[in-house]
Amino acid sequence: MEPLKFLVYLLVMAGVTYLVRMLPMVLVRKKIKNTFIRSFLYYVPYAVLSVMTIPAIFYSTSYLVSAIIGFAVALVLSYLNRSLLTVAASACGAVLVVELVMTYLIK
Secondary structure, eight states: OHHHHHHHHHHHHHHHHHHHHHHHHHHHSOOOOOOHHHHHHHHHHHHHHHHHHHHHHHHHHSSSHHHHHHHHHHHHHHTTTTOOHHHHHHHHHHHHHHHHHHHHOOO
């Protein structure tokens, strides 16, 4: 990529990121009292994190089956209130085991 084109892209991304963070502080001066808007804003980070993470889970492995099993393990353990480290390590372990089994079965 050309350095000038990269610099333009970088500046546009920096400007957009800055505007998204700066505009709410400038435009909304009073405390938000509407319960619907407050509850909506409360759940936005969780929705954004889910939208960014879940597709990555299913496209990050060699086999879709291993991604589904890893996701299921993570869901079950998180439902059982296990720690983040336990959930992540168990899901990764499940994916590893399924990937090894699938690789062995296909060869």
